[in-house]
Amino acid sequence: MDHNEAVRLQAVEKYLLGKLPKEQHAEYEEHYFDCYACAEEIKATVAFMEGLRQVVREEALEPVGAKRLAPAAPNTGGWFVWLRPAFAVPVLAALLLFIGYQNEVTIPRLRDSSSSQMGQIISSSFQLRGSVRGGNESGDAVNQVRVRSGESFALNFDFTPTGTFSEYIWQLQNKVGRAVKSGHISGDKKYQAVSLNVAGGVESAGKYNLVFFGSAEGAGQTAHESEAQRLTFTVEFLQ
Amino acid sequence: MELFAFTREYVERLREGDPSTELHFVTYFDQLLRIKLRARMLASETVEDLRQETYIRVFVKLRADGIRQPERLGAFVNSTCNNVLMEFYRSSSRTSPWDDSYLEMPDHAVDTEGVLITKQMKQRVRQVIGELPKKDRDLLRALFLEEKDKDEVCKQFGVDRDYFRVLLHRAKDKFRVLYEIDREALSGRGSSRGAP
Numbered sequence: 001m002d003h004n005e006a007v008r009l010q011a012v013e014k015y016l017l018g019k020l021p022k023e024q025h026a027e028y029e030e031h032y033f034d035c036y037a038c039a040e041e042i043k044a045t046v047a048f049m050e051g052l053r054q055v056v057r058e059e060a061l062e063p064v065g066a067k068r069l070a071p072a073a074p075n076t077g078g079w080f081v082w083l084r085p086a087f088a089v090p091v092l093a094a095l096l097l098f099i100g101y102q103n104e105v106t107i108p109r110l111r112d113s114s115s116s117q118m119g120q121i122i123s124s125s126f127q128l129r130g131s132v133r134g135g136n137e138s139g140d141a142v143n144q145v146r147v148r149s150g151e152s153f154a155l156n157f158d159f160t161p162t163g164t165f166s167e168y169i170w171q172l173q174n175k176v177g178r179a180v181k182s183g184h185i186s187g188d189k190k191y192q193a194v195s196l197n198v199a200g201g202v203e204s205a206g207k208y209n210l211v212f213f214g215s216a217e218g219a220g221q222t223a224h225e226s227e228a229q230r231l232t233f234t235v236e237f238l239q
Numbered sequence: 240m241e242l243f244a245f246t247r248e249y250v251e252r253l254r255e256g257d258p259s260t261e262l263h264f265v266t267y268f269d270q271l272l273r274i275k276l277r278a279r280m281l282a283s284e285t286v287e288d289l290r291q292e293t294y295i296r297v298f299v300k301l302r303a304d305g306i307r308q309p310e311r312l313g314a315f316v317n318s319t320c321n322n323v324l325m326e327f328y329r330s331s332s333r334t335s336p337w338d339d340s341y342l343e344m345p346d347h348a349v350d351t352e353g354v355l356i357t358k359q360m361k362q363r364v365r366q367v368i369g370e371l372p373k374k375d376r377d378l379l380r381a382l383f384l385e386e387k388d389k390d391e392v393c394k395q396f397g398v399d400r401d402y403f404r405v406l407l408h409r410a411k412d413k414f415r416v417l418y419e420i421d422r423e424a425l426s427g428r429g430s431s432r433g434a435p
Contacts, residue, residue: 033271048411051414053383
């Protein structure tokens with residue numbers, strides 16, 4: 001791949017978004033290592049994407065008070081005009097209806113939903129260490145998760161299970177070994193850095209195990225004897 | 240933009256262990272290696288290990304045998320990294336020695352987390368997205384904040400993935416102009432060719 005072709009293909013964005021055709025990956029990589037212009041281009045694009053990611057997250061976490069909550073009063077009549085009963089009463093009534101709807105319908109629905117389609121914002125993520133079966137059970141001294149009760153969080157770890165399965169079942173087990181959450185993870189994720197969202201957080205603080213079991217296709221049941229990886233961590237609730 | 244090229248003199252200084260040349264070399268290739276390795280969704284620790292191993296092998300080879308085409312030093316670093324990757328995957332699985340799947344990238348966006356972003360760069364990013372039409376601003380925010388499936392977000396906004404890619408390309412170009420201005424101002428240097 002030469003420079004002109006890389007530019008024509010807009011290879012840098014496609015590569016970084018995972019959309020460059022596979023047969024062009026190796027060629028483009030060789031090219032950006034060899035071409036100063038494309039090397040600078042990819043570095044700038046990465047900087048922009050990461051900067052954008054950080055900026056939008058910072059904006060999302062800005063305190064509500066930093067934003068204007070009500071429209072500015074019109075110049076004519078000053079802001080006291082909003083307090084006149086003819087206007088204030090219907091506005092307050094509408095507000096009360098809205099608050100009631102949020103409390104009775106929207107918030108309970110959001111709480112109940114565990115679907116990732118709801119787009120929960122995960123503001124806390126934690127790196128877990130300790131990756132082999134039966135290994136580092138005392139790793140909880142290192143793996144601390146500090147969140148508020150009920151707060152969703154993400155667990156980041158290297159997925160390095162023993163054995164090879166097309167799919168793995170994961171269980172989040174509390175200190176007595178009861179599974180409080182579970183899910184599936186594709187075998188394609190083996191040896192990759194994985195981020196697992198714990199939507200809605202956990203109900204109680206304490207020690208937890210994230211355990212992976214190999215699941216043979218069509219087996220229908222978890223092969224408990226195929227425990228493939230175990231990660232231990234401790235949850236501490238923030239006040 | 241003034242282009243930089245690796246020369247025979249540069250490679251000789253690198254072989255001799257000239258500190259400023261070594262620093263330039265590592266600074267130049269560090270991010271490229273991280274991008275290449277993180278594109279394979281490898282864990283951070285693995286990326287660091289493989290990056291270090293690549294540097295070690297490059298320096299050992301350069302000091303022992305040199306390099307026939309100094310201007311292709313970048314291609315040499317890339318192929319050394321490919322060898323390191325191949326050995327890593329081999330040691331991790333029963334991949335056939337003729338299997339070049341280590342070269343393949345997962346069909347995911349490259350993880351850019353961990354890239355050092357200065358306050359000034361963030362300011363420039365804000366400046367660029369502030370100048371975009373509201374729909375494009377909201378689209379970028381949705382894609383980079385909520386980390387939802389990108390196809391789903393594009394569908395919600397009534398655009399396709401190509402629109403997003405082109406939007407990103409244009410926004411990045413604007414950012415790049417500002418980024419280069421800041422860099423030039425910071426370095427205070429004029430144009431130069433060859434080694435620093």
